[in-house]
Amino acid sequence: METLRIGEIKLTWLNGGDTHMDGGAxxxxxxxxxxxxxxPVNERNQIELRTDPILIQKDGKNILVESGIGKxxxxxxxxxxxxxxxxxxxEESLNELxxxxxxxxxxxxxxxxxxxxxxxxKEVDGELQSVFxxxxxxxxxIEWNEMKNPxxxxxxxxxxxxxxxxxxxxxxxxxxxxxxxxxxxxxxGGHSNGHSILILEDAGETAVxxxxxxxxxxxxxxxxxxxxxxxxxxxxxxxxxxxxxAAEKEAWITFYxxxxxxxxxxxxxxxxxxxxxxxx
Numbered sequence: 001m002e003t004l005r006i007g008e009i010k011l012t013w014l015n016g017g018d019t020h021m022d023g024g025a026x027x028x029x030x031x032x033x034x035x036x037x038x039x040p041v042n043e044r045n046q047i048e049l050r051t052d053p054i055l056i057q058k059d060g061k062n063i064l065v066e067s068g069i070g071k072x073x074x075x076x077x078x079x080x081x082x083x084x085x086x087x088x089x090x091e092e093s094l095n096e097l098x099x100x101x102x103x104x105x106x107x108x109x110x111x112x113x114x115x116x117x118x119x120x121x122k123e124v125d126g127e128l129q130s131v132f133x134x135x136x137x138x139x140x141x142i143e144w145n146e147m148k149n150p151x152x153x154x155x156x157x158x159x160x161x162x163x164x165x166x167x168x169x170x171x172x173x174x175x176x177x178x179x180x181x182x183x184x185x186x187x188x189g190g191h192s193n194g195h196s197i198l199i200l201e202d203a204g205e206t207a208v209x210x211x212x213x214x215x216x217x218x219x220x221x222x223x224x225x226x227x228x229x230x231x232x233x234x235x236x237x238x239x240x241x242x243x244x245x246a247a248e249k250e251a252w253i254t255f256y257x258x259x260x261x262x263x264x265x266x267x268x269x270x271x272x273x274x275x276x277x278x279x280x
Contacts, residue, residue: 001093002052004252004276007202009182011254012055013262013278014093016068019115020046020083025227026215028114038218040259045162046083048259050278051115053090058202061180062099063106063131065198065209066256067119075117088119091131104132106179107169110211111138111195112147113157116256121165128165138179140187141172143194154192154228188242190214190235191226197242206251207263213239215257217264252276 004011026033054065068088121128150158191212198209225235261278
């Protein structure tokens with residue numbers, strides 16, 4: 001498992017499974033001859049998107065960013081439609097680190113689309129139960145409200161099965177929330193109305209987790225936004241703002257979906273300074 005340190009904050013990427021989604025949808029109006037130079041595409045025009053949660057450890061707390069696509073939660077049709085070739089092995093990853101799901105103190109959800117939160121629950125005796133029953137679950141109040149009351153567009157990804165079993169654990173925040181010292185969630189909107197990013201800061205070092213504002217390193221152009229984005233102009237505005245922040249801070253950019261990099265650091269000229277490569 002790949003790791004990264006931001007001061008005393010330790011990040012470890014777990015195995016949350018994968019999807020293969022339409023490349024055109026993932027790059028919006030950008031022509032395929034441009035985006036396909038930067039990110040591999042298969043014969044079905046699909047690109048691989050990991051769904052790998054990040055375990056953050058600081059001050060004795062075990063914090064999970066997202067939850068993967070789960071195991072046994074998707075129908076055969078959904079597995080085909082979403083191009084899933086591997087389901088989650090989050091519990092196995094935790095076991096390798098000497099942990100169990102019961103040891104997760106906090107879960108941070110940048111947003112609540114199915115590929116980020118289906119791993120929060122599992123079926124036990126025909127009923128869905130929380131996988132991380134001891135965790136406080138943070139997401140923005142806007143996201144939480146839409147999760148429970150999806151509109152005609154968002155109901156395809158905000159599933160009631162994904163929130164009912166964990167409703168009592170959710171702590172919605174407004175605007176921004178410092179979950180523990182040095183780990184902050186900031187509402188951005190864009191990809192979804194309630195979408196948030198994470199800012200990690202410790203000992204003079206910084207990481208920015210852009211979540212689905214920038215799902216892969218190939219989305220580094222602020223104008224390259226997803227067809228899935230509900231508010232693309234907001235995505236562009238927020239990408240520009242936070243990529244400028246990251247450049248100023250010489251920060252790491254971390255990923256949940258990228259099939260090549262776990263994290264990347266650019267300088268002000270957009271030259272790659274350092275990477276954490278995904279070990280396949």
